[in-house]
Amino acid sequence: MSLATVDLRKAFGGVVALDGATVTFREGRINALIGPNGSGKTTYFNCVTGMIRADSGTVTYGGTDITRKAPHAIARAGVGRTFQLCRVFPRMTALDNVLAAVRPGGVSGGLRGARHRAEVDRARGWLTRLGIEHLIDIEARNMSWGQQKLLELAGVLMGEPATVLLDEPAGGVNPALLDRIGTLVRDLNAEGRTFVIVEHNMDLVMSISDHIVVFDRGRPIAEGPPSLIRTDERVLGAYLGS
Known part of the structure; x- marks a missing residue:
């Protein structure tokens, strides 16, 4: 399902973070959202996922208005996200972190009662697919x-x-893990998942993205395939300050 916003606006005091952002991210694609620091990318993610409330404008997912929905409701509708700063439970094992992410009631719900074998197996499966199954019983605080x-x-x-x-996703990640993330994104996209990636690593963006949206000063200034974005004068001007 496509994720779209119309005239999305958000200000923090006198600082305008989003200034009428109208964007459609394409279903079934690997979309990228790029732009210089302070261009509104993370604020956009926060508004879309209900972490903060936009001052005005609309957010739709699959044609349904999700503008005022709570984060957990948006997640249940099919939109998941990661953060710049990892949100994991440092004193919980890898397995318990993955289980707690989806159990009703958060951490307490995730650890209460007998574990369902199918659910544990599915959690193990994701840890294996991401190449960290060897950390299954390691607390998150002891991981890189x-x-x-x-x-x-x-x-x-x-x-x-x-x-x-x-x-x-590339922030602070070594090249080997970055290659693993890139391969995983491509594979999951081939299986039908849509991605929207905020990233400053242009090598990663240009190598895996089908469609790129460029933000500057809280609004999109260009969009298209990597071949067009890398030579767009508006994009070069935003990054180089010309």
């Missing part, structure tokens, strides 16, 4: 930053979202 990013993503995927928003 890149491993924590993979763990967070495993928790998101445990919810089986149709659309996944990744906020700077």
